[in-house]
Amino acid sequence: MESVVFQPCYGIWVMMIILAAAAAAPVVHSRPDPPPQIAPTSPVLNHGDDASNSKALLSPGVQVGSENHHPMDSNRKLVVALIVASTALGTIIFFMLFFWIYLRKKIRNAHKSQTDSLQGSEGLAFGSFGAKYNSLKGSYCRRRSVSIMDYKSLETATGNFKDSHIxxxxxxxxxxxxxFEDNQFSAVKRLDGGTQDAIREFETEVELLSQxxxxxxxxxxxxxxxxxxxxxxYELMQSGSLESQLHGPCGGSALTWHRRMKIALDIARGLEFLHEHCNPPVIHRDLKSSNIxxxxxxxxxxxxxxxxxxxGAQNKNNIKLSGTLGYVAPEYLLDGKLTDKSDVYAFGVVLLELLLRRKPVEKLAPAQCQSIVTWAMPQLTDRSKLPTIVDPVIRDTMDLKHLYQVAAVAVLCVQPEPSYRPLITDVLHSLVPLVPIDLGGTLRVAATQHAPPPSGL
Structure with missing residues (x-):
């Protein structure tokens, strides 16, 4: 657009420069002034012709004077005319440019207002809340287009939210x-009720996952x-949650040792991205097997x-205590102190679930519960007892050295003192050598050791 507007302006400015140069240059006549005519001297003058002689002598001077002064007046008028024309032309061009800039600004503001109005009409006004997340950066942290979907289409796709679709x-x-109509499958989470907590979680989910x-x-x-x-x-995850695989009807039968290590590695990679590659870092705060x-x-x-x-978005020492019992780090539960090491603790609990297939908190009596950490810690460090408490589905299917290494990682992650826990990056590096190459690690093993489960599971 700019090139179309400014191309005529270049021609106008060139014309003005040429006219100004022409006005400043001296005027050169094509015909030179005639030399003054001097009457020939004669020793004998006719006194009767004095008047005519005087007239003849003066007439050339009068002609010369009249021919010189008339072009000079014309040149002055031309210069004045050129100056006036140039000034007027420059003024016109200035106002044209000003008007063009004004129109562009007005169109841009109108477009922005229309966009803001469209977003506001959907009823989702994040306000200052969204500004906290706009600075997220990283190799994958970038704003994505998240569709605003029609309620009727979601109602139809879920069979009017039938229980059989849950x-x-x-x-x-x-x-x-x-x-959906194009035979595409998705997962739809329905949040009922307009409580402040539900609205806040909905907004957080949209803001973070859109970036x-x-x-x-x-x-x-x-x-x-x-x-x-x-x-x-969301995208549909066909195998459900890790919780349903471990503690549901399948009882962990679809999860071989190498698949469990692959799952642990995937979780560590996701956490490492949140902690190390997003700027500022993101703390999940609700890591558990049902959310994997x-x-x-x-x-x-x-x-x-x-x-x-x-x-850094808020004072983490004063936020509302949230999470799931059994996965919440002790310093957060007791003192409200929240850091990325809180996610590392929850990861350690999930790792114990993968090893032992026990729930994070189990009831011993109607009023008595025991956590997996309390129960397992004394046995995780005893190499003679460790193989006996492993999930029977995977017992004796792994290299014992690998089992001891995973148990050592889990013990470090669930340490009561946050400073004793490793960074999730260190955990990631410890797990990579335990996962087969074709599953994303660096371990070389025979294909039969991590064959896929039977079809239909």
């Missing part, structure tokens, strides 16, 4: 399997607001970012 249940609602992309973090496809109901649409989802190839992805916070 994939799981959360604190504020259920997750449904949805099938985060990573192979081990769930992808948000869209969202919808319908009255007090809010819906989030598995696709058809048992690749793990972190989900449910409703309780996540950006490190």
């Amino acid at each position: 994939l799981g249940e959360g604190g504020f609602g259920c997750v449904y399997k949805a099938q 985060i992309q990573h192979p081990n973090i769930i992808s948000l496809l869209g969202y919808c607001i319908h009255g007090d109901t809010r819906l989030l649409v 989802l598995l696709d058809s190839n048992f690749n793990a992805k972190l989900s449910d970012f409703g309780l996540a916070i950006v490190d």
Whole structure:
């Protein structure tokens, strides 16, 4: 657009420069002034012709004077005319440029107002809340286009939210399997009720997942607001959650030793991205086996970012205590101190679940509970007892040296003192050598040792 507007201006300015140069240059006549005519002297003058002689002598001078003064007046008038014309032309061009800039600014503001109005009409006004997350940066941290979806289409895709479509249940609602007209499947989380906590978690989820992309973090496809109901649409993870695989009807039978190590490695990679590659770092704050989802190839992805916070976005010592009992780090539970080491503690609990297939908290009596950490810690460091407490599904299927190494990592992660826990990057480096090459690690093993489970699982 700019080139179209300014090309005529270049021609006008060139014309003005030529006219100004012409006005400043001296005027040169094509015909030179005639030399003064001097009457020939004669020793004898006719006194009767004095008058005519005088007239003849003066007439050339009068002609010369009249021919010189008339062109000079014309030149002055031409110069004045050129100056006036140039000034007028420059003024016109200035106002044309000013008017063009004004129009562009007006169009830009109108477009911005229209966009803001469109976003506001959907009922999702993040305000200053969203500004906390706009500075997230990283190799995968970039703003993505998240679709605003129609409620009727989601209602149809989930069979009017039938119970038979439920994939799981959360604190504020259920997750449904949805099938759209193009035969695409997704997972739809429905949050009922307009409580402040539900709204806050919904906003956090949309803001964070619209900026985060990573192979081990769930992808948000869209969202919808319908009255007090809010819906989030995710990619469908065909194998469900890690919790359902370990503690559900399958009883962990689909999870071989190498698959479990692959899942642990995927979780560590997702956490490392949040802690080390997002700027500022993100603390998940609700890492647990039910929030770790598995696709058809048992690749793990972190989900449910409703309780996540950006490190530095607020005073973490004064935030509301949230999380799930059994996964919450002791310093956060007792003193409200939250750091990335809180996520490392929760990772250690998940790692113990993978090893032992025990729930994070188990009831011993109606009023008595025991955590997996309290029960396992004395036995994890005893090499004679450790193999006997491992999940029977994977018992005797791994190299004992690898089992001891994983147990040592778990012990470090669940240390009561946060400073004793490793960084998630160190955990990641410890797990990579335990995972086969074709599953994303560096371990060379025979294919039969990590063969896929029978079809249909």
